[in-house]
Every structure is written in C-alpha cells, then in structure tokens.
Amino acid sequence: MATVKRYKKEDLTTYCLGATVSLEYLNIRPKDVTKVYVHSAFYESETKEKIEKICREEGISCETNDKVFQILSQKENCFVIAMIRKYRCELDKEQSHVVLVNPGNAGNAGTIIRSCAGFGVRNIAIIRPGVDFFDPKVIRASMGALSRVNFRYYDSWEEYAETDGAGQRHFYPFMLDGSSLLNETKICKPFSLIMGNEATGLPAMFSGIGQPVRIEHTHAIDSLNLPIATSIGLYEATKGDFS
C-alpha cells in the first residue's frame, strides 16, 4: 500500500476531498488522476457508478480503503478521495484574466475559482506571495472547478505585465478609492480584473494602472468580502455573454 500523508506545499501530488470534487477532476482532467480511494460506507449511487466507470475506462486504480480517510480528511461527509498529479498550466494571452495579488485565504481562492469557471473567465494569475492553489482546501472550496481553469504564479506584478499580461489588454484594478464606478465603467475585452489581498487590498501604485474601479457600497462595512467583489466584477464584465 502506498503511504499517504497530509498535504504539504512541496508535494508533487495533491488530492480532491469528496465525491463531487473528485468527479470533476475525473471528468475534466482524468490523465492527472493517479488513484481514487473510496470509503466502505459510500453508498451505491449514480455518482459512485460514474466514478467507477471513468476509473475503468482510464485505467485509474480505485481502491476501497478507510484508513486513507482518517489521515487525509477531517470531514465526516467525505467518501471519495482522488489523488492528483500536480500539473503546470499556461495562461491564454488572448483571453480575459483574473489577477489575484497576494491572495491569503484558501476558502476564498476556491470560491473565486468557482466563480471564474461560472462566468467563463478561465485564466487566473497569482502574484506571489499567494495561497497555494493545489492545497486540498482550495480544490474543495472550488468544488473541483480548479480543473477547469488555467492558473500560474508570478513573482511580481511586473513579471505578469511583461509576459502573459502583455499586449492588447485592459486592466481594471479593484480599489476602494477607484476613480470609476464599476457599474458606469465599460469593461473591454480581453480584460484583467485585478484584486488585492483580503486584509490590505491593492498597493497604491495600482491607481496608476489601467482604469481603477470601485464597487459602491455603504459605509456600514469597510469592504466587501474578496470573493464577493471578484464575482460582482466578473458578473458585470461578462454580462450578456451567455445569452
């Protein structure tokens, strides 16, 4: 039996916790799934059949093994774990991006990834330091939507702007003092929506980049939560694209 250990950032593999999350990876990136563990208490269901069918077709080992769950999962409602070989993505330079500058929270990152997939913006740039997108907490919070987006890390804003962010591209940094209201701003494509850290927002220098925008809200709160602000930006920028 392969030794299974709690995730560490330097590992070459990560894992999906939960049947729905695992099924996303099996559907979208089966070649990166190296093994599937199923809990003995996982009841017969359409989901179970789908998982077993893909494993058979793709030659992925599917093992019933309850010990793995004790080591990797604290949640009582997790009955499937898919092991994932970490992979590298390239951003599509022709397409719109979300740029996360120093994102700090795994749950927030996952929620943002899910919204990106939902609004068809499939390229995410992360400016270091930033949360590890391969962290199982991120994958779980994304409901497996991480499998559907390209993501890449950059050491600085400049590195992004000179490489994948170069060319005919429109930058929209989201800032509390952005000079333009989001709902009065025409978002041109391809765009890069640029979001700061949960606690500190974007550094002031971003007010000199592209068209800084703000989402208007009352003074009752300091700021909107990061996934909320990002998703409102995505909603506004992609309105009418899916009709």
Added chain:
Amino acid sequence: MATVKRYKKEDLTTYCLGATVSLEYLNIRPKDVTKVYVHSAFYESETKEKIEKICREEGISCETNDKVFQILSQKENCFVIAMIRKYRCELDKEQSHVVLVNPGNAGNAGTIIRSCAGFGVRNIAIIRPGVDFFDPKVIRASMGALSRVNFRYYDSWEEYAETDGAGQRHFYPFMLDGSSLLNETKICKPFSLIMGNEATGLPAMFSGIGQPVRIEHTHAIDSLNLPIATSIGLYEATKGDFS
C-alpha cells in the same frame, strides 16, 4: 467568576469572537453587550483603546481573562470576546428585504449579512428551518455586521408573505430556471430578493411568485455559491443608490 460555556442555540446570550467583531457590537448595539473579555496577549492599539473607552462610557465590565479564550475560541488570533444578550428585531415593512429560505451554513449566512449591510438592505427574513443567526460563527463571518441588520424567523413562506412581506412589495425569487435574466430585469422597490438553500435551491412553487430571476453563467458549474448569488442580486438591485 461567571461560568462561561460554548454556545448552544437555546442560550440567552451569544458572543463575538475577535476585536473587530466585538467593536462593531460595542459601536452599534452597546446596550446588548453584557461583558467584554480581553486576552493578556492583546497588544496596545487604537482598537484596544476604543474598546476600553466604550466599556467605560457604557458601564460594561471589561476583564482580562485568558481561560475564557481556551473555552470559547479555537482561533489563535482571537484576543477579544464580547458577550451579547440576545435581542429581538422587527423587520421594516416599508423597506427592501432579503429572504433566506432554509439557509444551511453559518459562514455563508455571515457573508450574506455583511453584503446586506454593504448594499444597505438592512432587513433579513429567514424561513425555518434555517441556521441560527446568533451562532458565534455567523456573527464572526459577518464581521459584526449582524449588529446592523434586522432579522426575523418565520415558520413558513406563507407566514412571512402574510405579515412582514405583505403590502406593496416586489418579489424576486432567484432560481436556476428563473424566467427573467437578472441583468434584464428592472428591480422595483421595496423588493424582497428570495434565495434558496445551498444544496437544494428554492422549491418549485416559487416560480409562481413575483418575478423569478436567474443569473446567467456557463454550464461549467451547477450554480453560483449562495453568498455570491445573493450579493450579485443586491448589487444589481441597489445600483446607483449610493452615488
């Protein structure tokens, strides 16, 4: 010393975990704060001074007591706990509402409350069964914004519709198969944005109530996360209100 116990739903008091959250309650509802506990490791800061000042002015006991933190808080970054006497709110029948039908998750409820405060919709109806808004997890996820909204529980949609939801009011149930696109729908005031449970959405009968709306997204995801969908609804419904 008063005995301090982990929160249970039937308790008459609840608590705020964290300095920022506690300060919100001290600022907005000081009369409902019965006691403040400060950890001995809480450094001198503007926040600490503000908290101590309000406690002095309002005659609230403020005690340094590290044991309370071991009992009530699992987080290492929690240095202030404010005890709150539970209170009853009335919804404002003239104002817009958010109606949560069977909300299941405390973190989501808190995020929704924060967005409601942010977009100036200060009245929230909860149709039972639903998560307990006084749960410390809800208060913490709201960043204390629970203090700024009115909320009330109803045993059924009918009970809400016949009481606080009665009168000249426009209902917008958010449904995956809503007949009108959110961005093409004129949201009239006062409105009630009606949101379903995280896993199951709204019961089908809501398609016969008011103007069901949907937020368009790709097929890459089943649905947007509940706080995201609610916040996009709030954003669209209050656009231009704060300029």
